[in-house]
Amino acid sequence: MLTSPVYSNNEIDDDVTAADIIRTFQRENLNLEERVIVVARRRKILHSACTALKTSYFAWHKSPQIEFVGESADDYGGPSREFFRLLMQEVQSSFGVFEGKTGQMFFNYDQVAVEMKRYYTAGKLIAWSLMHGGSGFKALDSTLFKLMCGQADSAEEFDWHNLPDGEIQDKVRQVFFCQTQEDVDGIVSSLGDWIADCGVPGIYNAAPKDMRRIYGQVIKHYIYFRTADMIAQFKDGMNSCGNLWQIVERNWKVFLPLFTNEQKELARDEFRALFKICWSEEGSNLREREEDTIFCWELLLNSIQEKQSTITFKEMLVFITGADSIPPLGFPGEPRIEFYTQENRRLPFASTCGMVLFLPRGIQEEEELTDLLNTALKGYLGFGKI
Structure with a gap:
C-alpha cells in the first residue's frame, strides 16, 4: 500500500492566496526531487493517467515526468502543463462522472460509476493536477461548489x-415563475409529488x-443532495492526496476560481506583461526588423482584446506554455519572445x-502576422494533430 506524507491540516490564515496554500502543501507533502515517469498518448490522455495511477510505483507526492509517445522532448515543465491541461479537459468530457457545459458542470448520477470508483478517481486526478502546478479544474457550477464546501x-x-x-429545466422553470395561488395549485397538481420526493413536502x-x-x-x-454519494466519493479521492479537499473546503473562497469559471478571461495587459522581449543590439538592422514585428504583435493583441481576431489569448498561451491560463503558482520562469530570420523558417514556433x-x-x-500565427496554431501538436 502506498504510504505518503499527509498534510498536517493546520488552520490557515484568512488572507492567504491559493498560491500560498498550494506552496505550503507542496513543502509539507511533496518530494519534488523524486520523479515518477508517466507515459502519455495525446489522443488517450485520460487512459494514460488512469494507467499511471494503477502502477505499483505511482506516488502522488513525487514529481511527474511526462513522456508523450512519439515525442522526444524532455519534461522541463512544458509537457507537464500540457498533460494536466488535456487531462482536466478529458476528465470533464470523457469520464462519465460529470454532465453539463464547462463552467456549469454537475455530478452525473451513475451508480455503476460509483461501484467502479470513477468519482474517486476523478477527485484524485484533479488533486494530482492541482498540487503539481496544473491550472485547476475550472468546470463546476459555482453554486454546487459552494454547497460542496458547506456554504449555506x-x-x-x-x-x-x-x-x-x-425535462428538469422545464419543471423548475414552472416553480421559478410561480407567482399566484392559481399557479401554486397547478404546480401542486402536476408536480407536487415530484417536488415532495425532492425533500420538499411543504409544497402541499x-x-x-x-x-x-x-x-x-x-x-x-x-x-447536490441527489448525488451526495458521488460527491462524497469525489471528496475521498481528493483527500487521498494529503487531505487536499479538506484544505480546499476550509479555504473555499480562494479556490473558487480554480474549480469554477468564476475567473475573468485573460486580458491584453495581463497577457502582454507575461513576456520579456529579447531584442538584438539597439541600432542594428536586426533590431529595426524586430521592432517592425513587435509593432504588428501589439496591433494583434489589441485586435484580440477587441475580439476582432480569430486568435484568442487562451490559444496563444497554450501554444507558448502548454497551459490554458496562468497557474496559481505562476510560471516557473519568465515567458519570452525571441526572433529568427524568416528566410530560414517561415512559421512562428514555440518551446513550451x-x-x-x-x-x-x-x-x-x-x-x-495573424495569418502566420493562425497557421502555426492549427498545426500545433498540442491540439491533437498527431
Missing part, C-alpha cells in the same frame, strides 16, 4: 438554464410567497518547456 447557499438565484436535463401547503424558497430547495436537491515564442523578424502588416 440558498440557490434561490440559481439559473435554471444551466441544468443539463431539459405552500403559498406564492414560499415558491422562490421551494425553488432553491429543489435546485439543491437536484444538483522554455516558454518561448519565436517570431520572424521584419513582419510589416498585422494581417501577415
